[in-house]
Amino acid sequence: MSRNLSQFVILGFLGAFSGAILAGTSLFFIPKRYESSMEIRRVQIHSEVLKTPPGVMYFATEMPDGWYFRSRNSFELISERLKLPERWNLSEYEVLKELRKSVRVEPKRESIYHIAVSRLDPDEAYEIANSLQEVARDRLTKMYSDSADRYLNYLRGEITDQSNKVVERKLVVASLLKIDLPEATSANLEKAEEELREDQALLAKMKQDYESKKREATNFSNPLEVLKSPTLPKMFIYPRVDRVLAIGTVSGLLIGLAVTFFFSAAKR
Helix, strand or coil, X not given: CHHHHHHHHHHHHHXXXXXXHHHHHHCCCCCCEEEEEEEEEECCCCCHXXXXXXXXXXXXXXXXXXXXXXXXXXXXXXXXXHCHHHHHCCCHHHHHHHHHHHEEEEEEECCEEEEEEEECCHHHHHHHHHHHHHHHHHHHHHHHHHHHHHHHHHHHHHHHHHHHHHHHHHHHHHHHHHCCCHHHHHHHHHHHHHHHHHHHHHHHHHHHHHHHHHHHCXXXXXXXXXXXXXXXXXXXXXXCHHHHHHHHHHHHHHHHHHHHHHHHHHHC
C-alpha cells in the first residue's frame, strides 16, 4: 500500500514537473500580444451654441457617447495616417477589421473611458493608441464646431429677418409722415414709431447675442482630457504565463496519476 502511494506521489510529481516544463517551453512558440492603454475623459461642455436650431433634425452630441473611439471614420483616419494597408499588405476593409479587433473601449465612470490597443508588435500597439487619441480629439472638436456653425447660421438668418422687418417698419413710418392728415394718422404714426423702436432694440440685442455666441464657439479646441497617456508596452498580455503554467502543471499531474493508476491496475 505504501509502495503504491509512493509511486502515485513520485509519478504525480514528475508529471506535474514535466507539464510545467512543457507549458513553459510552449510560451516561446505561442504568438504574444502587447497592449498599450490610456484613460481619457470627455470634457462636458454646456453651451447654448450647441443647441439644436429649430427645424434642424441633426444634433451631433446626441450620438452614443464614445462613438469617436470606435467609429468606422475614426479607423479610416488612423489607417490613412499610419498607412496601414501598405504596411500590413491588406485591403482597406481587412485593415478596418483588424483595427476593430485590436481596439477595446471600456467606460469606467461618467465620461471616462479606458481604451486599450493590443497587437503582436508592441510598437504598433503604441502607435495606434497615440493616433486614436489624436483622431478622437479631432473628430470631437469638429463635431462641436459643426454644431456651433449650424446654430450661428440659424442666428444669422434670424438677424437678417429682423433687419428686413426694421426696414419695413421704417418704410411704414416714412410713408405715414408724408400723409397730410395729422389728425387721422397721428395714432398710427405713434404706433408705427413705437414698433420701429422695439424692433430696432430687438435687432441690437440679437446682434450682441450673436457676437457673444460667436466668441463662445471658439472654446471647443480641447474636448478630451488625457488622464493616462499610452505607453510603449514592455510585457505581453497574452498568453497569460500563470495560466499556461497552471494548466500544464495540472495536466501533467493528472496524466502522471492516470499512468500510475493504469500500471497499478495492470499488475493486479
